[in-house]
Amino acid sequence: MTVAQAVAAHHVYVPSWPAVAASALLVAACIAVVARERLGLAREVAVATVRAAVQLVAVGALLAWLFEHAGLAGSLGWVAAMVLVAGGVSARRGRGLRGVRAVSTTAVAVAVAVTLGLLVVTHAVTTEPRVLVPIGGMVVSGALQATSLTLLRIRDAVSENRPQVEARLALGQSARQAFAPQLRAALRNALVPTIDTTKVVGLISLPGAMTGLIIAGVPPLDAIRYQIVVMYMLLGAWAVAGLVAGRMVEHTIFDEAHRLRPLLRHGMTTARPSRRPARNRS
Amino acid sequence: MEVMAAPVFELDEVTVTRGSGATHSHPLSQVTLTIGTGRCTAIVGPSGAGKSTLLRLLNRLEEPSTGTVRYRGAPIATYDVLSLRRQVGLVQQRPVLLGDTVLDDLRVADPALAEQAATHLLAEVDLPVEFLHRETPGLSGGEGQRVCLARAVAVRPEVLLADEPTSALDAFAANAVEQVLRGLLDRGLTLVLVCHDLRQARRLADDVVVVVAGRVVDAGPAARVLDEPSSSEARAFLAGVS
Numbered sequence: 310m311t312v313a314q315a316v317a318a319h320h321v322y323v324p325s326w327p328a329v330a331a332s333a334l335l336v337a338a339c340i341a342v343v344a345r346e347r348l349g350l351a352r353e354v355a356v357a358t359v360r361a362a363v364q365l366v367a368v369g370a371l372l373a374w375l376f377e378h379a380g381l382a383g384s385l386g387w388v389a390a391m392v393l394v395a396g397g398v399s400a401r402r403g404r405g406l407r408g409v410r411a412v413s414t415t416a417v418a419v420a421v422a423v424t425l426g427l428l429v430v431t432h433a434v435t436t437e438p439r440v441l442v443p444i445g446g447m448v449v450s451g452a453l454q455a456t457s458l459t460l461l462r463i464r465d466a467v468s469e470n471r472p473q474v475e476a477r478l479a480l481g482q483s484a485r486q487a488f489a490p491q492l493r494a495a496l497r498n499a500l501v502p503t504i505d506t507t508k509v510v511g512l513i514s515l516p517g518a519m520t521g522l523i524i525a526g527v528p529p530l531d532a533i534r535y536q537i538v539v540m541y542m543l544l545g546a547w548a549v550a551g552l553v554a555g556r557m558v559e560h561t562i563f564d565e566a567h568r569l570r571p572l573l574r575h576g577m578t579t580a581r582p583s584r585r586p587a588r589n590r591s
Numbered sequence: 592m593e594v595m596a597a598p599v600f601e602l603d604e605v606t607v608t609r610g611s612g613a614t615h616s617h618p619l620s621q622v623t624l625t626i627g628t629g630r631c632t633a634i635v636g637p638s639g640a641g642k643s644t645l646l647r648l649l650n651r652l653e654e655p656s657t658g659t660v661r662y663r664g665a666p667i668a669t670y671d672v673l674s675l676r677r678q679v680g681l682v683q684q685r686p687v688l689l690g691d692t693v694l695d696d697l698r699v700a701d702p703a704l705a706e707q708a709a710t711h712l713l714a715e716v717d718l719p720v721e722f723l724h725r726e727t728p729g730l731s732g733g734e735g736q737r738v739c740l741a742r743a744v745a746v747r748p749e750v751l752l753a754d755e756p757t758s759a760l761d762a763f764a765a766n767a768v769e770q771v772l773r774g775l776l777d778r779g780l781t782l783v784l785v786c787h788d789l790r791q792a793r794r795l796a797d798d799v800v801v802v803v804a805g806r807v808v809d810a811g812p813a814a815r816v817l818d819e820p821s822s823s824e825a826r827a828f829l830a831g832v833s
Contacts, residue, residue, distance in 0.1 A: 476687040476739075479650060480700045480746060481677035490689075566651050566672045 321525050333358070376438045384438040388425070388445035392418045395453040399554075403460030405572030406467070407561040412554055413456050420452035420550035421445065424542050433538045444542070447518070451543040452550035455499045459551045462495035463558055467572055474569050484563035492555045499551040507540050516540075598661075599750055599781050600626040600649055605658035607644055607805075618644040620805040622658070626798075631772075631782040633796035633813065635789060637828060641805040642785045646752050649783060650679040680748035684755045686735030688727040693718075693738055696727055700745035712741040716771045733764020740771055750781040758787050769795065789832055793817055801825040 324332075336358045343350045375383055396414025403409040425441070425448055428434045434444050466474070470491055477487035510516055511533075515523075518539045522532035562570055607619040618641045626632045626649075634642045647653040648660050651672050660667040667675065690696030697709050704712075710720045716737040730738065736756055743751060753772065757765035772795060776782055786792045792799055792813065799816040801809040801824075809816050809825035820826045 472683055472685070472687045473689065475652060476681075476683060476689060477699065478652065479676055479681035479683075480742070481673045483673060566654065566668075568652055568654070 372442065375442065379438055381436050381438070381441070384436070384441040384445070387442050388421060388449065391446060391449040392421055395449050395456075399453050399456040399460065402457040403464050403558065405574075406460065406464055406558055407570070407573060409460065409558070409561075412557040412561070413460060415557060416456045416459075416550045416554035417449060417452040419553045420455070420546045421448050423549050424448050424452075424546045427545070428538065428542060433542075444539075447539060448542060448546045451503065451546040455503070455547035455550040456554045458499040458502075459495045459554045460558065462498045463491065463555065463562070464572065466491040466495065467562055467569065471569060478567055478569070484567040484569075485559065487567070487569075488559055488563070492559060495555055496548075496551045500547055503543055503547045507544060510536070510540055597628045598625040599628040599663060600624075600667075600783075601659075601661040601664075602645075602648070603659045603661070605648065605655045605660060607641075607648070607653060608656040617805050619648075619655075619802075622802075622805075622807050624800060624807055624810060626781075626783060628781050629779055630797040631776050631784060631795050632798045632800060633784045633786040633792035634800045634802060635786050635792055635828075636802035637831075640802045642802050643754050645800075645802060646681075646754055646783060646785050649750070649752055650676050650681055652681070677746045678748055679750045679752060680743035680746065682736070682739050682743050682751065682753045682756050685759045686730075686732060686739050688730070688735055688738060689742075691726060692723075693725050693727060693730075694723050696738055697742050697745050700742045704745060712745055715744060715774065716741040717767060717774075731764065732760050733767050736760060736764070736768050737771055740768070740775075744775065744780075748780070750783065751775060753782065753784045755785050755787050757791065765791075789817065789829065801828060803828055 336354065340351050340354050343354055375387060379387070393414060395417045396410060399413035399417065400410040403413065406412070425434075425445060428444070429436055434440050466488075474487050474491065478484070511519075516536055516539070519529075519532045519536035522535055523529055564570055602622050602624045605619060605622045606617060609616050609618060622645065634645055636642050644653055648655060649662075649667075651667060662670060662675065662679070688696050689699045693713070694704075694706065694709055697712060698704050706723065709723055713720060713722055718734065718737055718741070722734070722738075727735065727738070736759075740756070756772070757768050760768060769791060772782060772784070776795070782795075784792075784795065786796070796813045798811065799809075799813045800807055801816060801820065801822075803824045806824075808822045808828075809820050811821075816825070817829065820829055
């Protein structure tokens with residue numbers, strides 16, 4: 310079944326292009342508010358609006374081609390491209406850590422492989438491009454956020470919590486033992502947002518996948534099945550990405566004599582100054 | 592530059608270089624030194640002279656770029672580094688507490704530490720038994736530093752390195768920590784102390800090493816170095832702070 314046929318089968322209402330153009334009136338309202346309050350953001354609003362439209366039209370056209378012609382290999386290629394982009398974006402959060410691009414890309418890739426692989430094997434999702442690509446996008450996005458938060462927290466630990474780590478090293482602890490409290494804190498930091506989101510899902514917001522299915526005419530009790538899979542998938546992706554990033558970066562921040570290396574110089578320029586008292590728990 | 596006594600550490604032409612190209616620096620340059628066993632050696636010098644770098648070479652938290660550091664006659668790099676750090680403990684400038692309670696903190700050094708043994712450790716640093724279950728955020732600077740000392744000696748090191756352990760404390764707390772250091776020395780521990788206070792160096796140290804701009808400019812028995820420094824750089828430094 311083609312996408313158009315699927316839409317037709319579910320009697321989905323999709324806004325016409327004139328209706329889409331009419332919705333730009335709301336952008337005009339936004340620009341009016343920005344101008345009236347002299348926020349100096351009118352140009353940015355206009356640029357963002359045009360960019361969003363152009364990007365979405367381009368992605369829509371690409372996805373339409375992908376869904377119709379690319380098959381499984383094309384879908385996996387698309388997911389792989391998303392992984393590479395996500396790895397690059399996430400690496401910026403860990404500037405100053407050695408080999409951070411390889412770490413972040415590997416963390417996202419492993420999280421995607423494990424999560425998507427498990428879902429496919431258990432038949433929770435199919436390998437059709439129209440399923441694999443958006444679900445892959447969600448996993449990549451979750452893994453990206455987990456990796457970024459983990460790397461950011463570890464970088465801060467290297468620059469700010471050095472006395473706590475060195476106090477443990479000086480007691481004869483190995484690098485892994487001495488860094489364990491910092492890594493635990495980083496992983497907690499990375500996982501808490503998605504745990505909180507999972508706790509309140511459906512209560513304070515209707516999540517995107519479920520909303521999309523309901524709009525497409527899928528009965529709510531069927532739509533939530535997809536949403537449950539998505540939430541559990543994101544929890545898994547966040548945990549795997551955070552753990553892989555943490556464990557990999559742990560090897561790069563210590564040398565063979567269990568010494569904590571300083572951040573690379575170009576990374577120091579973006580490190581926040583330490584405001585933490587020396588007696589913080591580690 | 593020789594400090595007399597059976598050596599626990601010997602440094603031979605040690606240089607530490609940081610960075611590379613036009614931005615490189617030498618926190619330590621061509622340092623040759625021996626540090627005696629069972630004695631207190633104070634390392635003194637102006638801020639940024641390389642005192643802490645010198646201290647951290649002795650438990651391999653720093654590595655020499657060139658030259659050799661020997662521990663008990665063997666190159667320090669030939670020892671298992673984790674085992675070495677249990678033999679050569681370190682107390683940092685500011686109290687760094689690692690557990691929620693004093694007992695938890697001591698158990699970071701020795702997870703199997705029994706309460707009775709922990710009580711003995713507290714006695715060694717002049718803290719009463721009631722401190723065992725005190726929460727560490729409520730400790731004063733001096734109490735925290737004494738807990739750090741107790742934690743450092745919990746692994747029964749042969750040498751204790753102390754990096755200006757009283758510089759962040761008020762006079763009363765500094766005196767209490769100094770008394771604890773004196774007690775540890777009396778029990779045979781070797782102490783290497785980075786020290787900002789020459790009066791403290793005179794009270795505690797058997798030997799004094801003067802470091803200026805990354806170089807050892809004098810070393811020897813405390814009374815001789817402090818009263819009759821042998822180099823013009825040492826004389827200038829000691830005259831400036833006394």
